[in-house]
Amino acid sequence: MTRRYQTYSRDPHWITVKYPGRCGSCTGAILRGQQAFYYPIGKFLLGLNCGHADDAARDFDSTSFDDARIGAA
Numbered sequence: 001m002t003r004r005y006q007t008y009s010r011d012p013h014w015i016t017v018k019y020p021g022r023c024g025s026c027t028g029a030i031l032r033g034q035q036a037f038y039y040p041i042g043k044f045l046l047g048l049n050c051g052h053a054d055d056a057a058r059d060f061d062s063t064s065f066d067d068a069r070i071g072a073a
Contacts, residue, residue, distance in 0.1 A: 012039045012060055014053075023047035 015038045021030045024044035030036050036045040037053035046052040
């Protein structure tokens, strides 16, 4: 996916999990090799299986796009 806005090093992003972990929202299991949405500032993951990662990624992309188009409030 090509982003139409500037990204920063502390922006949340998709990763492939190297070590098993838990979803930061529902504590569901995230296994090694699965995709997860990672927040570097809080250092937590959101799982793809429980749906929290998709929701968070969609919200972040929408907000970032709006900020780039309209300008940060």
